[in-house]
Amino acid sequence: MNDPRPGIKVSVVTTVYNGERFFDQSPPSILAQSLTDFEWIILDDGSSDATPRLLAELAARDPRVRVLSPGRLGRAQALNRAVGEARGEYIAIQDFDDVSYPERLLQQSRFLEAHPRVGVVGAHYVLIDENRAERYVRQPPTDHAGLRRAMARSIPFAHTMVMFRRxxxxxxxxxxxxxxxxxxxxxxxxxxxxxxLANLPEVLGEHYVYAASYWHRNFSYMKRQRSLARVQVQAIRQLRLPASSYVYPLGRLVYGYLPTGAKRTVRRLLGRSSEQDT
Known part of the structure; x- marks a missing residue:
């Protein structure tokens, strides 16, 4: 793993698999950031469409872009490989089909500079859910205590909106x-x-959920609910959260069978994440 390069504070990290149709999403939003001194590591996770060619063209146009092409690794191993190649002290995750607003990198890097005990900082964001035909601002907790408790109930960060210390x-x-x-x-x-842990209270990007996404083609809804319940139990045990928190992973196993309208109510009440329709 490389040591941070002097002068580079921020490394943006993206993994992409068959992302040809999303080249008008994350690339313009990252390359137009108000913070201009960063590197962007994009790992092509074995794409079979035009993604490799388009990534090569993107790297040729902007020297901040560095493309890795190790073949098919899978999500977690691809992320670890890309972060391991990063030369910055701060790692900003950017999914290829999402959008970051222009001030995102600047605001999050400044926050980490001012708060040396914070390991990861996210933000509020617009969620555009194609599966549920919903668009709203998601406002998860911003403080460490609230985020720690929230890990028993949900995932209190949009992964595509986080910046963490290497x-x-x-x-x-x-x-x-x-x-x-x-x-x-x-x-x-x-x-x-x-x-x-921290989240900035500003809306700094847009996260899209597509019905035809790779995840939705390969993981059933209930399988994800079971996986999430398992990791929530892990959070309760390892972070020594109150025993009453077990109601959340147990409830998640029931949640999948509720009517659509009831699911939305449960998400907003029990998830305790303020959401504003847009």
Missing amino acids: AAWLQAGGYPVQDDIEDLALWIGMARGGWE
Whole structure:
């Protein structure tokens, strides 16, 4: 793993698999950031469409872009490989089909500079859910205590909206290599290691959920609910959260069978994440 390069504070990290149709999403939003001094590591995770060619063209146009093409690794291993190649002290995750607003990198890097005990910082964001035909602002907790408690109920960060310290990632042992929910498992590891968690109260990007996404083609809804419940139990045990918190992973196993309208109510009430329709 490379040591941070002097002068580079921020490394943006993206993994992409068959992302040809999303080249008008993350690339313009990252390359137009108000913070201009960063590197962007994009790992092509074995794409079979035009993604490799388009990534090569992107790297030729902007020297901040560095493309890795190790073949098919899978999500967690691809993230670890890309972060391991990063030369910055701060790692900003950017999914290829999402959008970051222009001030995102600047605001999050300044926050980490001012709060040396914080290992990971996210933000509020617009969620555009194609599956549920919903668009709203998601406002998860912003303080460490609230985020720690929230890990028993949900994933209190949009993975595509986080910036974390490379040192915190190393201390936690990187992303656990598992089929799903590797991001929540990483945040648990950081919290166990003594790092604080934070979300900025500003809306700094847009996260899209597509019906035809790779995840929705390969993981059933209930399988994800079971995986999330398992990692939530891990959070309760490892972070020594109150025993009453077990009601959340248990409830998640029932949640999948509720009517659509009831699911939305449960998400907003029990998830305790303020959401504003847009």
